[in-house]
Amino acid sequence: MTEVLQAKLANLPPRPGVYLLKGGRGKVIYIGKAKSLKSRVRSYFQSSRIIDHKTEVLKEHIRDLEYVLTDSDLEALILESQLVKEHQPQFNVKLKDDKAFLHIKVTVQEDFPRVLLTRRIHQDGARYFGPYLPASLARNTIKIINRHFMLRTCDIDIDGSLERPCLEYHIKRCLGPCVAGLCTLDEYQQAARDVILFLEGKTDELADTLSERMMQAAEKQHFEAAAFYRDRIRMIQDLGQKQKMVMSGIDDVDVFAYHRRGPRLALQLFTLRGGKIIGKREFYWEDLEFFDPRRFLRDALQQYYLSAGFVPREIYLPIEIEDQDLMLQWLCRKRREKRLRSRARIQTPRRGEKHNLLLLVERNAKIAFDSRFRILKSQKGKLLEGLQKELGLPQPPERIEAFDISTIQGAENVASMVVCKDGLMDRNQYRKYKIRTVQGSDDFASMREVVRRRYRRLLHEESELPGLVLIDGGKGQLHAAYQALSELGLDDLPLASIAKREEHLFVQGQADPVILSHTSPVLHLVQEIRDEAHRFAVTFHRKRRAVRDFTSDLDGVPGVGAKRRRRLLQNFGSLARIRQASEEELVPFVGRKVAKAIRERIGE
Numbered sequence: 001m002t003e004v005l006q007a008k009l010a011n012l013p014p015r016p017g018v019y020l021l022k023g024g025r026g027k028v029i030y031i032g033k034a035k036s037l038k039s040r041v042r043s044y045f046q047s048s049r050i051i052d053h054k055t056e057v058l059k060e061h062i063r064d065l066e067y068v069l070t071d072s073d074l075e076a077l078i079l080e081s082q083l084v085k086e087h088q089p090q091f092n093v094k095l096k097d098d099k100a101f102l103h104i105k106v107t108v109q110e111d112f113p114r115v116l117l118t119r120r121i122h123q124d125g126a127r128y129f130g131p132y133l134p135a136s137l138a139r140n141t142i143k144i145i146n147r148h149f150m151l152r153t154c155d156i157d158i159d160g161s162l163e164r165p166c167l168e169y170h171i172k173r174c175l176g177p178c179v180a181g182l183c184t185l186d187e188y189q190q191a192a193r194d195v196i197l198f199l200e201g202k203t204d205e206l207a208d209t210l211s212e213r214m215m216q217a218a219e220k221q222h223f224e225a226a227a228f229y230r231d232r233i234r235m236i237q238d239l240g241q242k243q244k245m246v247m248s249g250i251d252d253v254d255v256f257a258y259h260r261r262g263p264r265l266a267l268q269l270f271t272l273r274g275g276k277i278i279g280k281r282e283f284y285w286e287d288l289e290f291f292d293p294r295r296f297l298r299d300a301l302q303q304y305y306l307s308a309g310f311v312p313r314e315i316y317l318p319i320e321i322e323d324q325d326l327m328l329q330w331l332c333r334k335r336r337e338k339r340l341r342s343r344a345r346i347q348t349p350r351r352g353e354k355h356n357l358l359l360l361v362e363r364n365a366k367i368a369f370d371s372r373f374r375i376l377k378s379q380k381g382k383l384l385e386g387l388q389k390e391l392g393l394p395q396p397p398e399r400i401e402a403f404d405i406s407t408i409q410g411a412e413n414v415a416s417m418v419v420c421k422d423g424l425m426d427r428n429q430y431r432k433y434k435i436r437t438v439q440g441s442d443d444f445a446s447m448r449e450v451v452r453r454r455y456r457r458l459l460h461e462e463s464e465l466p467g468l469v470l471i472d473g474g475k476g477q478l479h480a481a482y483q484a485l486s487e488l489g490l491d492d493l494p495l496a497s498i499a500k501r502e503e504h505l506f507v508q509g510q511a512d513p514v515i516l517s518h519t520s521p522v523l524h525l526v527q528e529i530r531d532e533a534h535r536f537a538v539t540f541h542r543k544r545r546a547v548r549d550f551t552s553d554l555d556g557v558p559g560v561g562a563k564r565r566r567r568l569l570q571n572f573g574s575l576a577r578i579r580q581a582s583e584e585e586l587v588p589f590v591g592r593k594v595a596k597a598i599r600e601r602i603g604e
Contacts, residue, residue, distance in 0.1 A: 003588050004571050008065055009045065012038040015069055018079045020087075022064040024570070026577070029061055030091040031083050033076040037067050054290030058091050063570060074329050081302040091290075093299035095283055102138040103130035103309065106196060111185060112158045112177050113192040115145050121309050128309025129199040130271075132279045141199075148232050149195050150175045151188075200252075201273035203236050210236070252312040256297065257361040259369040263288050266372060267300060268365035270357075272312075282368045287427075294322045301327060311335050315346045316358050380423020386522040387468075390514055391507050393494050397467030398422055401454070402529045403481070404472040405435075405446045406537035413438055415450040416537035419466075420529045432540045444480040447471065452484035459488060471497035472530050478506050498530050557601050559594035578602065 014036045021030040021044075034040030044059055070076045084092050105116045109125035117138055121128050132138035145151065152158075152174050154166070160180035168174035169182070175191060176182035197206040214229035255270040267283040283300070298321040305311055311334045321327065324346055331344035349355040384396040400420040407413040413435035419426045433453065438445045451469070458465060469485070471477045478497035485493055495508040504513040505526065516523040560568075567589050572578045578586070579602055586595035 005062070005064055007588075009042055012041055012067065013069065014038040016071070016073045016076045017067050017069040018076050018083060019065055019067045020083065021058070021062050022066070023061045023090075024063055026064065028087040028089050030058055030089050031080055031087060033073070033080040035073050035076075037069075041065065041067070054091065054292075057290075073326055074333075077302070077323065077326050077330055081306045084299075085303060085306060093296055093303070095300050095303040102132050103128045104132070104138055104141060104199060105129075106192065106199070108192065108196070112152060112188055113195075114153065114155070115142060115149075115151050115195060117142060121307050126309075127196060127199075129273075130279055137279070144235070145195055145198070146173050148235050149191050149198070151191060151195060152177060154178075198236070199273075201278065207233050207236050251314070253314045253316060253357075254312050255316040255357055255361045256300070257318050257358060257365050258297075259362065259365040260288070260291065261369070264369070264373055265291075266365050266369035268361050268368055269304075270361045270364070280364065282372075284368075284372055286373075292322075293319055298322045298324075298327060305331060305334065310338070311340075311344055313342050313344060315344065316354060316361075317346060317348055318358060318362065320348055321346070380525075383521055383525050384423055387525065390516060390522055391468075391494070391496055391505065392510065393468060395467065397494065399464065399466040400468045400470055400529060401466040402470040402472065402533040403447065403450060403454075404530070404533040404537040405443050405450070405477075406534075406540065407435075407441055407443070407446070413441075413446055414537060414540050415446060416533050416540060417450070417454060418529065418533045418536055420525075423525070425529070425532055430536055432536065443473065444476050447473070447477050448480040448484045451481045452487060455485060455488050455490055455493075459490075465490070465493060468494045468496060470526065470529055470533075471495070472500070472533055473497050474499040475506055478508060482508050498526055503527070557594070557597050559590065559597060564590050564594070 015038075016033075016035050017037045018031065018033050019037055019041050020028050021032075023029040032040070044055065044062070068079060070079060084094075088094055103118050103121060105118045106127040106129070107113045107116070108127050118128075130138060132141070146153065150173060153168065156178065158177050160178065162178045165174070165176040165179045165182060169176040169179075175188055177185070177188045194206060194209070197203075197209075210229045210233045214226050214233065217223075217226040217229060251272075253272040255272070256267065258265055258267045260266075263286065265285045265288050267285075269281040269283075270277055271279045271281070288296075297317055297319065301315070301321065311331050315331075328344060328346055331346075335342070335344055347354065349358055381396070384398065387393070388396045398421065402418050402420070403415060405413065405415050415433040415435060417431040417433070419429040421429070431454070433450045435446045435449060437449050451471075455465070457463075469481065471481050474497060478495065481497070482491075482495055485491060485495065497506045498504070499506065499513075502513075502515075503518070503523065504515055505523075506513050568578055568586075571589055572581060578598070583592075583595045583599050586598055589595075590598065
C-alpha cells in the first residue's frame with residue numbers, strides 16, 4: 001500500500017458518500033457507495049475480514065482512491081450510478097446490450113408535440129415509450145399514430161403564419177397547426193394527450209374519452225367529426241382484440257430474470273404496459289468472472305433506470321436485491337419527477353399469475369442464452385471448418401495462436417501473442433514479449449525470436465500445441481517463423497500469415513497465396529484475430545514507451561534511481577502529473593532534497 005493511500009484511508013470521514021478506487025495511472029477500476037466512507041473503504045484493507053475472491057483481486061489493483069461526500073445514502077446511490085455510467089470501471093457491472101432498441105419519443109415539451117423514433121434516451125423533457133422489439137412494432141405504431149391521430153411530422157416553427165398547409169394535411173396525416181384556423185392549440189394538444197394514452201396502453205380510457213367526443217359531435221350535427229372519432233374508436237378496439245398477451249390484474253410492470261452458466265449470463269427484461277407485453281430486451285455478459293446475484297441485479301437496475309424514460313409501478317425480480325429499500329426510494333423519486341403519483345414497488349413473486357410471468361421471463365432468458373452462445377459456437381465451428389478447407393489444414397484449428405511485432409524506429413521492440421479458441425478470443429491466454437536479442441528495426445529476426453521462445457516453452461512444459469500459428473505479415477515474416485519452428489522440430493505445425501495490404505493468406509508449404517473474397521466470413525475471422533494481435537502489441541508498445549520516456553526524463557536528477565522512479569510512477573501515474581506536483585506533494589516519496597531537484601529539473 002502506498003503512503004498516499006495510507007494517508008487517505010486514515011482521514012476518511014464517517015459520512016455517506018461515493019468512493020472511487022483507482023489502479024495504475026489513475027484509472028478508476030471500481031466505484032461504490034457507503035453509509036460511512038470510513039468503515040466501508042477501510043474494510044477492503046482489514047486482514048481480519050473475510051472477503052470474496054472478487055474483492056481479493058480488486059484489492060491487489062488498488063493504488064489510490066478518491067471520494068465524494070453526500071448528504072444522504074440515497075444521494076450516494078444516485079451519484080454512484082452516474083459515475084459508473086461515466087467511467088465504466090473494470091470491476092463494476094456494465095449494462096450493455098448488442099444494440100440500442102427503438103423507442104417512441106413524444107416531444108411534450110413543445111407546444112405542438114411530434115412523435116419520433118429514437119434509439120437514444122435524453123433528459124430533454126420528452127416522453128419516451130418502449131423499448132419495442134421487434135423494431136417493426138415501433139415503426140407500425142408510428143404509422144398508426146400518423147394515420148389516426150394526425151400529429152405533425154415536420155420540424156418547422158409553428159406560428160400559424162403559413163398561407164397553406166402541406167400535402168400531409170390534404171391526405172389526412174396532419175391536423176395542420178401551421179396554418180391559422182385549421183387547428184387550435186387546444187385541439188392539437190388534446191390529440192397529443194390521446195397519443196400518450198394510446199402509447200401507455202390505456203386503450204379503454206381512451207376509447208371512453210373518444211366516445212364522449214363522438215356523441216357531442218353528433219349532437220351538434222358535426223357528422224364528419226363524429227365519423228372521425230368513430231373510426232378511431234374502432235381502430236383502438238381492433239388493436240385491443242389483436243393483443244393476445246394480456247395479464248389480468250397487472251398494469252405497468254418491468255420483469256427481470258436471468259440465466260447463467262459459468263462466466264456467461266443472459267439478462268432478460270419484459271416490459272408490460274396496461275397489462276400488455278409491448279417489448280423485451282436482452283443483455284449479455286461473456287466474462288462475468290465474479291458474481292453476486294443480489295449485487296448484480298441491483299447494479300443492473302441502477303444503470304437501466306438511470307437513463308430509462310419511464311419507471312413502472314412494479315418491478316418483478318427473482319430474488320431480493322442489495323440495498324432494496326434505498327433503490328425503492330430512488331425509483332419513487334424518479335416517478336415523482338415524471339409527475340406520477342403512485343409509488344414504485346419491487347416484488348419477488350412466489351405464487352400466482354405474477355410468479356408465472358416471472359417464470360416465463362426466466363425461460364426466455366434461457367432461450368436467449370442458448371441462442372446467443374450455443375448458436376454462436378456453432379457458427380464459429382462452421383467458420384473453422386471453412387478455414388481448414390481454404391488453407392488445406394489437416395483438421396479445423398480449434399486453437400489459433402497469432403503473433404505481431406510492434407516497434408518504432410527500432411526502439412522498445414515488443415511482440416504479442418493472442419489466442420482464438422473455438423472461434424472466440426480467449427484473453428486470459430494472451431501473452432506479451434519484450435524482444436531481447438534484436439537491436440534496431442528487424443521484424444523478421446524479432447518474429448523468429450518470439451516464435452522460438454513461445455514453442456520452446458510449450459515443448460518444455462509438454463503443453464498443447466495450436467491447430468494453427470498465424471503471423472501478421474507477408475512471406476518474410478512467415479519464413480522467419482518457420483525457421484524458428486524448424487529449429488524446434490515443429491516443421492509440420494500448421495503455419496500461415498496474412499499480408500496487410502492485399503489481405504492475401506500465405507500458407508507454409510504452398511507456393512501460391514490463398515486469395516479470399518473480401519466478403520468471405522473466413523477472411524473476416526482471420527482479420528479479426530490479426531487485428532486483435534496488432535491491437536495488443538501496439539498497446540503494450542505504448543506502455544513501454546511511456547515508461548521509457550518517464551525514465552529518461554528523470555535520468556540525471558540527483559537521488560532518483562530505479563526504486564524511486566518506480567515509486568513515483570505508482571503514486572502519480574504519469575510524468576505529466578509529476579510535473580504538476582508541488583514540492584510538498586513530492587516530499588513523502590523522495591524526501592525534501594530530491595523533491596526540490598525534481599521540481600528544478602522537470603517541474604512546470
